[in-house]
Amino acid sequence: AQKVTQAQTEISVVEKEDVTLDCVYETRDTTYYLFWYKQPPSGELVFLIRRNSFDEQNEISGRYSWNFQKSTSSFNFTITASQVVDSAVYFCALSEFIQGAQKLVFGQGTRLTINP
Amino acid sequence: DAGVTQSPTHLIKTRGQQVTLRCSPKSGHDTVSWYQQALGQGPQFIFQYYEEEERQRGNFPDRFSGHQYPNYSSELNVNALLLGDSALYLCASSVLGPYNEQFFGPGTRLTVL
Numbered sequence: 001a002q003k004v005t006q007a008q009t010e011i012s013v014v015e016k017e018d019v020t021l022d023c024v025y026e027t028r029d030t031t032y033y034l035f036w037y038k039q040p041p042s043g044e045l046v047f048l049i050r051r052n053s054f055d056e057q058n059e060i061s062g063r064y065s066w067n068f069q070k071s072t073s074s075f076n077f078t079i080t081a082s083q084v085v086d087s088a089v090y091f092c093a094l095s096e097f098i099q100g101a102q103k104l105v106f107g108q109g110t111r112l113t114i115n116p
Numbered sequence: 117d118a119g120v121t122q123s124p125t126h127l128i129k130t131r132g133q134q135v136t137l138r139c140s141p142k143s144g145h146d147t148v149s150w151y152q153q154a155l156g157q158g159p160q161f162i163f164q165y166y167e168e169e170e171r172q173r174g175n176f177p178d179r180f181s182g183h184q185y186p187n188y189s190s191e192l193n194v195n196a197l198l199l200g201d202s203a204l205y206l207c208a209s210s211v212l213g214p215y216n217e218q219f220f221g222p223g224t225r226l227t228v229l
Contacts, residue, residue: 045159095214095215102216105161106159
């Protein structure tokens with residue numbers, strides 16, 4: 001079965017520090033997609049990135065970057081020069097496609113607090 | 117362009133009652149998925165609807181049922197509510213496909229007393 005593990009339950013840093021959120025996944029599929037979502041206090045999950053299993057290039061988007069390593073089944077997320085607005089719960093998810101339907105398998109989430 | 121909308125925002129019910137939650141997908145999307153998120157946990161997949169049919173179901177009892185209408189909007193029904201059903205219920209819409217991005221609504225916070 002598919003599984004996503006986010007071992008860091010909570011992280012607290014001071015503004016402008018860099019922070020990395022870890023994500024480890026398990027799957028028997030050779031083709032799969034990984035996602036990161038942000039959940040602010042309002043509750044709505046906000047899509048951040050999608051990465052397919054054939055593309056191991058690191059991705060950078062502004063202060064955000066992602067490191068995908070198939071060899072260690074990890075898809076880690078780094079925020080550079082963190083800001084208070086980055087405070088949220090972050091979820092890593094793995095896409096599973098069965099019987100013509102897609103479902104996302106989420107990790108437990110990491111609550112990130114950026115202190116001023 | 118409106119995103120995914122859900123109603124109501126909050127709901128309080130008592131054990132044994134029944135509840136209906138509603139979701140309107142993002143324009144252009146034909147697939148709706150429902151997730152349950154207990155406090156402090158990640159979302160858990162309930163089921164997905166496409167072409168008015170349930171396509172896949174997670175590990176949830178038959179008390180959880182759904183429906184999708186021709187305009188792609190969807191309902192989640194929960195019968196015989198239990199205290200453990202208290203959670204945030206998230207609706208996500210997408211275009212049918214194995215790895216398409218799912219867009220989430222703001223959720224309905226259900227409290228069962």
